[in-house]
Amino acid sequence: MHARPRFLLAIDSGTTSTRAIVFDALGQVVAAAQREIQQYFPHDGWVEQDGDEIWASTIDVCREAIATAGIDAEDVLAIGITNQRETTLLWDAGTGRLLHRAIVWQDRRTADDCTRLKSEGHEAAVIDKTGLLLDPYFSATKLHWLLENVPGARQRAKEGGLRFGTIDTFLLWRLTGGKVHRTDATNASRTLLFNIHTQQWDPDLLALLDIPASLLPEVLDCAAEFGVSEPGLLGAAIPITGMAGDQQAAMIGQACFHPGMAKSTYGTGCFVMMNTGTSPVRSRNRLITTVGYRLDGRTTYALEGSIFVAGAAIQWLRDGLKLIHHAGETEALAGQAGETCGVYLVPAFTGLGAPYWDPKARGAIFGLTRETGIAEIVAAGLQSACFQTRDLLEAMNADGTSPITTLRIDGGMVNNNWMAQALANVLGVTVERPRITETTALGAAYLAGLKQGLFRSLDDIAVLWRCERAFAPQMDPERQAQLYRGWLDAVNRVRNQT
Numbered sequence: 321m322h323a324r325p326r327f328l329l330a331i332d333s334g335t336t337s338t339r340a341i342v343f344d345a346l347g348q349v350v351a352a353a354q355r356e357i358q359q360y361f362p363h364d365g366w367v368e369q370d371g372d373e374i375w376a377s378t379i380d381v382c383r384e385a386i387a388t389a390g391i392d393a394e395d396v397l398a399i400g401i402t403n404q405r406e407t408t409l410l411w412d413a414g415t416g417r418l419l420h421r422a423i424v425w426q427d428r429r430t431a432d433d434c435t436r437l438k439s440e441g442h443e444a445a446v447i448d449k450t451g452l453l454l455d456p457y458f459s460a461t462k463l464h465w466l467l468e469n470v471p472g473a474r475q476r477a478k479e480g481g482l483r484f485g486t487i488d489t490f491l492l493w494r495l496t497g498g499k500v501h502r503t504d505a506t507n508a509s510r511t512l513l514f515n516i517h518t519q520q521w522d523p524d525l526l527a528l529l530d531i532p533a534s535l536l537p538e539v540l541d542c543a544a545e546f547g548v549s550e551p552g553l554l555g556a557a558i559p560i561t562g563m564a565g566d567q568q569a570a571m572i573g574q575a576c577f578h579p580g581m582a583k584s585t586y587g588t589g590c591f592v593m594m595n596t597g598t599s600p601v602r603s604r605n606r607l608i609t610t611v612g613y614r615l616d617g618r619t620t621y622a623l624e625g626s627i628f629v630a631g632a633a634i635q636w637l638r639d640g641l642k643l644i645h646h647a648g649e650t651e652a653l654a655g656q657a658g659e660t661c662g663v664y665l666v667p668a669f670t671g672l673g674a675p676y677w678d679p680k681a682r683g684a685i686f687g688l689t690r691e692t693g694i695a696e697i698v699a700a701g702l703q704s705a706c707f708q709t710r711d712l713l714e715a716m717n718a719d720g721t722s723p724i725t726t727l728r729i730d731g732g733m734v735n736n737n738w739m740a741q742a743l744a745n746v747l748g749v750t751v752e753r754p755r756i757t758e759t760t761a762l763g764a765a766y767l768a769g770l771k772q773g774l775f776r777s778l779d780d781i782a783v784l785w786r787c788e789r790a791f792a793p794q795m796d797p798e799r800q801a802q803l804y805r806g807w808l809d810a811v812n813r814v815r816n817q818t
């Protein structure tokens with residue numbers, strides 16, 4: 321009898337879209353499926369999504385990817401889940417019904433709550449315990465908002481009738497037919513309720529934010545037995561054995577397994593993550609300390625810089641301004657404008673993330689002249705992701721981490737060669753694009769395969785990484801410094817709005 325083929329199915333529930341990818345045992349893509357997800361902006365600074373749409377699209381793309389791969393569901397050895405992080409959902413433990421739309425990580429509705437908590441002197445303790453800052457980005461104040469604003473929610477929560485989850489937890493709950501309420505240590509580390517030193521939910525933080533412990537999922541390693549999918553959903557009962565937040569999964573997919581190795585992912589937002597080893601490094605420059613991955617109970621930490629708008633600026637050029645029809649058009653357009661046209665777009669649509677953490681800042685375009693056209697605005701949109709990355713690398717350098725000499729890049733935006741070259745120019749370091757830019761999904765698949773023994777260790781995974789193209793800096797350092805000064809000036813002008 322022949323052994324069944326062994327494939328891994330990764331579910332990548334991103335902010336812009338839901339994807340499912342079937343990988344073979346060597347980490348090669350066999351088939352993929354994708355659906356764009358609707359975003360709602362009910363008020364200035366609010367961003368919501370429909371959890372039921374996320375769920376329905378997840379099942380659709382999984383079925384489509386399995387069918388396109390030409391395999392049976394029984395051929396899937398395991399599922400790995402990766403997801404947009406922090407996005408907050410609350411549902412009824414009995415019926416599984418969602419109480420509200422998902423409050424997305426970009427949502428700023430709890431800015432005043434965070435300001436109040438800071439003014440009461442709580443930030444130092446929060447940083448000590450969680451590695452994060454008091455910012456609306458993280459889940460806890462969003463969850464608190466739901467408990468206070470959805471009629472009856474607080475009472476139901478007190479009675480133990482509700483469950484909280486980030487998207488990973490919600491998908492796991494539904495995939496297992498409402499039987500399993502679990503998350504992994506990376507997703508837990510983004511809630512503002514998880515102590516990254518003890519690796520436990522923190523009772524003091526639960527009290528501070530008035531969150532009942534009964535709402536919270538059990539926290540497992542990233543490669544663990546999370547549950548088994550209901551056979552009726554995908555055609556077989558498939559073990560779910562990998563889970564990580566999407567930026568952490570990208571770090572695994574990029575094989576950044578040694579201290580000092582860094583990756584930067586350009587999806588809706590942009591997130592630079594540096595592996596700092598088994599001891600957490602505390603930033604003095606408003607970066608965050610987070611769980612990189614936890615395997616066999618051992619935690620590897622990372623230093624992270626989080627930017628809220630990268631590819632989302634390109635989406636805005638497409639959907640808001642209607643300057644382009646497809647994101648892919650931006651490469652040729654930006655080439656017409658060049659990197660030094662003097663236009664700066666600061667995409668602070670929902671405030672600024674690291675290292676500024678200014679929830680009230682709003683976006684602007686500077687440097688317009690009669691010569692400015694669509695090409696210049698598009699180039700400025702792409703460059704804004706590059707300048708923001710430079711802000712993060714400057715902060716990491718100021719923190720005394722070993723200087724980044726090469727940066728591994730991935731995410732939807734880096735298929736754009738103009739952007740990748742502009743990034744190398746602005747940073748003054750070589751950026752490396754891997755053969756598989758879907759590193760987020762790949763990381764989730766690796767975790768699932770690790771638990772199933774398909775890979776014996778992280779070394780087995782590291783040898784699979786391949787560079788597709790390296791972009792070396794090509795700009796005169798003086799010109800580069802001048803361009804960056806222009807960016808800093810533009811950022812200063814949008815900050816500290818009331």
Ligand SMILES: Nc1ncnc2c1ncn2[C@@H]1O[C@H](COP(=O)(O)OP(=O)(O)O)[C@@H](O)[C@H]1O
Binds near residue numbers: 631635732733
């Ligand atoms: N060729 C391109 N040039 C510039 N931006 C792009 C390109 N292709 C996709 N994008 C942008 O990348 C984002 C999608 O990347 P993806 O990694 O799929 O995001 P997410 O994980 O947040 O769902 C979108 O915001 C889109 O505008």
Ligand SMILES: O=P(O)(O)OC[C@H](O)CO
Binds near residue numbers: 590
């Ligand atoms: O949707 P992405 O890929 O930009 O990632 C979102 C992050 O996880 C938010 O922290």
